[in-house]
Amino acid sequence: MNKILVANRGEIAVRIINAAHQLGYQTVAVYSEVDQNALHVKLADQAILIGKANSSESYLNSSAIIQAAKQVQADGIHPGYGFLAENADFAQACQEAGLIFIGPSPEAIHMMGNKALAKSSMKAAGVPCIPGYSGEDQQLTTLQQQAQMIGLPIYIKAALGGGGRGMRLVQSIDKLAAAIEAAQAEAQSAFGNNRLILEKAITNGRHIEVQILADQQGHTIHLGERDCSLQRRHQKVIEESPSPIIDELLRQQMGEVAVAAGKAIGYVGAGTIEFLLAENGSFYFLEMNTRLQVEHPVTEMVTGIDLVKWQLKIAEGESLSLLQHDVIATQHSIEARLYAEDAVQQFLPQTGKVKFCQFPEAEGIRCDVGVNPGQMISSYYDPMLAKIIAVGDNREQARRRLIWALKQTILLGPTTNRQFLVELLQSPIFVAGKAHCQFIEQYLAEKSEITKRTENTTNNQLIALAAISTTVLVKNNERYRRQGWRNSGESVWYCRLQVNNKEVFNCKLKKIPQQPYQITISNQETVDLEIISVEKHLWHYKINGVTEHAYLIVEQDRVYIASQTQQLNLTKLRVETKEQLQQVSSRVSAPISGCVSKVLVEINQAVKKGDKIAIIEAMKMEHVIAAPVSGRVMQIYIKSGQQVSAGLKLVDLQKQE
Incomplete structure (x- = not known):
């Protein structure tokens, strides 16, 4: 092979492109109409538009992808994971088109892609099944x-x-x-x-998977296990290698079974055998993923083996130079998946433009990133933005490093699950290595410490800083000079900020020359805050004698702000006087882009806090929009069947105490 087409998007496309470049291959990216500014498109040597935003018309359009490969004279196609990665027909079509499919044979994909056939073949090979x-x-x-x-x-x-x-x-x-x-x-x-x-159903089980690697000459080895038990809605959130509950004897047993499973179907390339580990130590075959896994970096970090490079080498016919005893894992690695989703609202996917992003660079830290500033996060694809990975001499060092790295991860734009990941990593159950597959589900249902801290602690320092940020532009632009602003003496003005399309804060700002700002938030807490410096998006400020910093982007109607502990997207509901503040209605905004399937209120209707306002359908799910306060419907801006974007005004309510 000389040129490889990557039939995928996001961070895995970036990962494959980088590995291919390091081995000297030319790369080709494919993209849909909404991905023209995506990071993988910018990194590849060539890029081809293959269709509209819907994945069925682009990343799942096998004929368009194969045609693109022929157009640029690519030699091979790497499918990544998801989309067509485990599609036996696509693998067969690549072979028939004279292209090297960088993965297993169509027969192996077909057998393992059908859970019924997979179980039959595994039972025949002596692999324990549920x-x-x-x-x-x-x-x-x-x-x-x-x-x-x-x-x-x-x-x-x-x-x-x-x-x-x-x-x-x-x-x-x-x-x-x-x-x-x-x-x-x-x-x-x-x-x-x-x-x-x-x-x-095996309750309180652990999701354990074993990575295997097999060449075309019949040599198969395993690279140890990964513990992927932290899941929400059966989707993995945090993974680690090795598992904190598996000893050497069990590791050897599971590894030998995984190798036997791979050999039984003549597997070639990188693959994963997934097991469910019961509390009594028994383990059972779940399924085989005939592709690279999202969580493959933790295996790479502890073994030093680059799985993507080996996929490419094996596709070229190269024999494995590794024997089983060459695979030695002496460290511990943990990975967290950064999603564009609101963990407080049942992990509701978030959309919008990435305004700014910054990922940490430090010893023991790896970031597999699939986004760049200016890129749109749409509702068409999986909301994963990046993977943050840490490695350490032991599990505790890896855990601490990952928490630090997540706190240094800044993304302004769509809401992310960053803080939820930090809370999970800090939870006593995870620290003790006892998190099972129902861990997240049970703790959320019980309104555990994780949820409470994520849900109920909007940082008033950040609200105050956001309020001040609306005036810094005012001071530098005469057209937006607020009433009450003076260069000498006491200045007082007001603003109203809605956080993440939900809670509304009324802010009174007072400034006396040579003194810190005084910001009173919703007639409760008063914060004294001094601005030290502003360097592009980075603001340094002092509060209670301690200097802090946060990243801000201020637009005409929005403020995006993130610190090490919280990310807020605020809508500016502009008011300038106390009287205007009292007259302003409460705005209900769309938390996600989608189609309005029902409007459930009428003009002048009285509603109570929590009453249903409307239903928005997005990503094949219905999302109920509830009244944030009790009041009366003053204005309705939407109708059934209308497409809306996140943050769009839906309804105005006149708040009633």
Whole structure:
């Protein structure tokens, strides 16, 4: 191969492009209409537009991708993960087009991509599997009978695909039929096939996966395990290697089983065997991912083995130069996935333009980044922005380093889950290495310390700083000079800020020359704050004798602000006098881009805090918009069927005490 086309986007496309360049390959990026300014497009040697924003018309359009490869005379295609990475038909089409598919054979992808076939082949190879049903008979009565024979609780899973689609946990018999029908419908929609399998649910289990590497000559080794138990909605959030609960004997056993599984299907390339580890130490085959994993960096960090480079070498026919005893992991690595999502609002995906981003560079820290300033984060694709990875001599050092690195990660624009990740890493259960697959779900349901701290501590220092930032531009631009502003004597003015399209803060600002600003927030706390310096987006300020810093971008109607502890997106509801402040209504804004499916209020209607205002459909989910305060509907700006963007005004309420 001389030229490689990367059939993917985001941080994994960037990762593959960088590895290919280091080995001397030319690279080609493909992109959709909304990704023309994406980072992977800028880094590749060439780039080709392959379709519209919808993934079905771009990144899932196999014929367009193969045509693009032919157009630029590429020799091979790397699928990354997601999209077409585990599509056997795409791998076959690449081969038929004379292109090297950088991954396993179509036959291996097909066998492992079908959970029913995968389990059959693994059982034949002597790999332990979870008790369950994967038969051809998919009638409702048959599935109900099999579920009762297995014994509740059980998991219903789509036989094809992954990512939690078509997956249901059933704990009571009266909910079984409805769960089966819902899973079949979702599986049909997501994967074009409604076939299901049933598995015994193992409570408080650990999700353990073993990385394997196999060449075309039949040599297969494993690179140790990863613990991926911290998940929300069956999607991994934090991963680490090695697992804190696995000893050398169990590690050897799981590794040997993983190698045997790979050899049983003639696997070639990098792949992952996923297991569920029960509390009693028994482990069971879950599935095989016939591709690179999102969490592969933690394995690379502890072994020093570059998996992407080995994928390329194996695709060229090179033999593995590594034997099993050459794989030595002496350190510990932890990875956190940075998503554009609001953890407080049930992990609601966030959209918008990246205004500014900065990622840490330090010993033991690696950042796999897929975004750059000016790039739009759309609702069309997975909301993962970057992966922050730390390595240390031991688990505690890696954990501390990762917390530090996350706090140094600054992204102004869409809301991210950064603080939620920090809270997880600081939680006593994680520190003790005892987090299981239901950890996040249980703690959120119980309104644990994690949620409370994330949800209830809007930093008044940042509110005060944002309020001041609205006046700094005023002082430098005569057209926006506020009433009450004077160059000498006491100046008083007011502003109103809505945080993350939710809570509203009324701010009274007072400035006396040669003294700090005094900001009273919602008639409660008064903050004395002194601006030390402003260097582009970086603001240094002093509060209570301590100098702090935060990053800000101030626009006409918005303020984006982030410190080491919090990120806020604020809407400026401009007022200048106390009377205007009292007259301003409460604004309800769209928390996400999508389509308004229902408007549930009318003009002059009285509503209570928490009442439903509207429903927005986005990313195949319905999101209920609730009234932030009790009041009366003064103005409605939307109608059913209307497309709205995040932050757009939906309704004005006249607040009533």
